[in-house]
Amino acid sequence: MKPAPFAYARPDDWPAALALLAEGARPVAGGQSLGPMLNLRLALPERVADLRHLPGYAGVTVQGETVRIGAGTTHAAIEDGAVPGRLGDILAGVARRIAYRPVRNRGTIGGSLAHADPAADWVAVLPALPGHAVALGPAGERRIPLAAFVLGVFETALRGDELLCAIELTALPAGTRFGHWKFCRKPGEFSKATACVLARPGAPPTAVLAALDAAPLVIADAAALLAEPAAEAARIAAALALDDPWRAALARTALRRAAEAAR
Amino acid sequence: MKITLTVNGAAATVQVEPRTHLADLLRGELLLTGTHLGCEHGVCGACTVEVDGAPARSCLMHAGACDGASVCTIEGFGEDAVMAALREGFSAEHALQCGYCTPGMLVVARDIVLRLPDADEARVREELAGNLCRCTGYRGIVRAILGVLAARRGAAT
Numbered sequence: 001m002k003p004a005p006f007a008y009a010r011p012d013d014w015p016a017a018l019a020l021l022a023e024g025a026r027p028v029a030g031g032q033s034l035g036p037m038l039n040l041r042l043a044l045p046e047r048v049a050d051l052r053h054l055p056g057y058a059g060v061t062v063q064g065e066t067v068r069i070g071a072g073t074t075h076a077a078i079e080d081g082a083v084p085g086r087l088g089d090i091l092a093g094v095a096r097r098i099a100y101r102p103v104r105n106r107g108t109i110g111g112s113l114a115h116a117d118p119a120a121d122w123v124a125v126l127p128a129l130p131g132h133a134v135a136l137g138p139a140g141e142r143r144i145p146l147a148a149f150v151l152g153v154f155e156t157a158l159r160g161d162e163l164l165c166a167i168e169l170t171a172l173p174a175g176t177r178f179g180h181w182k183f184c185r186k187p188g189e190f191s192k193a194t195a196c197v198l199a200r201p202g203a204p205p206t207a208v209l210a211a212l213d214a215a216p217l218v219i220a221d222a223a224a225l226l227a228e229p230a231a232e233a234a235r236i237a238a239a240l241a242l243d244d245p246w247r248a249a250l251a252r253t254a255l256r257r258a259a260e261a262a263r
Numbered sequence: 264m265k266i267t268l269t270v271n272g273a274a275a276t277v278q279v280e281p282r283t284h285l286a287d288l289l290r291g292e293l294l295l296t297g298t299h300l301g302c303e304h305g306v307c308g309a310c311t312v313e314v315d316g317a318p319a320r321s322c323l324m325h326a327g328a329c330d331g332a333s334v335c336t337i338e339g340f341g342e343d344a345v346m347a348a349l350r351e352g353f354s355a356e357h358a359l360q361c362g363y364c365t366p367g368m369l370v371v372a373r374d375i376v377l378r379l380p381d382a383d384e385a386r387v388r389e390e391l392a393g394n395l396c397r398c399t400g401y402r403g404i405v406r407a408i409l410g411v412l413a414a415r416r417g418a419a420t
Binding site for chain 1: 264280281282284287303304305308311314317318319320322323324325326327328330371374389390392393394
């Protein structure tokens with residue numbers, strides 16, 4: 001339960017962070033996912049690069065309709081209202097149910113998304129929202145649609161020489177409906193099935209089904225799901241051909257409940 | 264690596280391996296054994312201390328993350344009025360038996376009282392989900408926290 005030896009680096013600007021990455025250092029932000037993996041020796045990096053002191057890494061800025069959330073913004077800050085408006089309400093509700101408050105005080109939205117644990121909350125919700133992940137590499141910034149960012153279990157669209165520096169989201173109108181369902185037997189434990197449905201005025205509704213031990217299932221047009229939650233959730237979950245009947249039942253039910261809550 | 268942090272109001276400089284986590288640093292280097300280690304992977308909550316004014320898992324902060332931090336352990340809350348009320352409440356409500364979870368419970372309880380002054384029983388139980396107690400069944404802990412919350416609401420009106 002103690003980590004294997006590793007070296008520590010604290011870059012204080014982005015070029016230094018990218019240089020460390022190029023040398024093979026493992027980036028870490030709040031350490032609430034990597035920390036347990038180090039302690040359990042599931043991760044054995046030779047060196048970690050602590051990103052928390054990079055300029056602009058944490059914090060929320062609004063420019064017109066674009067809300068830029070620094071990758072190092074903590075779940076607790078989002079829970080406490082760092083993001084304004086209807087978008088902020090939705091994100092705060094999701095953040096409050098991530099793990100436990102002492103974990104949310106350190107854990108970050110960008111760290112969680114880049115880690116891409118299939119059961120993670122942001123992995124299950126951000127692909128439903130209009131926006132991009134902002135990757136920074138040697139050639140500058142690159143924007144990746146959130147719906148296409150997580151590619152598999154612990155696998156993302158980030159290249160080996162890129163760091164996730166921000167999440168850029170589009171502000172949501174007040175009339176936006178959002179349904180979210182997460183199956184945990186105890187608050188804060190890893191989800192067994194998570195679903196969300198976002199219905200904003202003037203755009204097709206979107207949905208995500210996640211915590212499937214695979215990439216999240218992103219439904220770009222969830223109109224049918226909103227119209228007939230039970231039948232459509234059953235059809236979508238059956239098409240996944242999950243091995244365990246209980247997992248299929250949780251997936252189906254999470255999706256149906258999220259859709260019902262978004263109507 | 265050599266790091267400097269503030270612990271219970273006093274500066275401390277220690278020489279540790281980067282893999283040393285805050286709980287081991289507190290217990291092994293500074294001999295502050297009030298911080299308890301249970302699971303060492305962020306689930307049980309026994310090692311919870313206050314870091315820069317907010318509760319954090321000391322088992323998940325390795326040495327580099329502690330450099331420059333301000334830490335308050337269970338030993339550091341002696342003069343704190345909320346912690347004093349919680350200690351009395353925990354005693355009156357039999358909110359501990361073996362005491363292993365208690366330091367982490369108290370740090371989280373104090374955060375609940377200060378951050379969520381209107382919390383009801385359901386919210387207190389939700390907030391305590393990250394702190395495991397295998398003795399009490401939580402009833403006494405919940406009653407103690409609700410009692411402190413009610414007393415503070417009474418004093419505020």
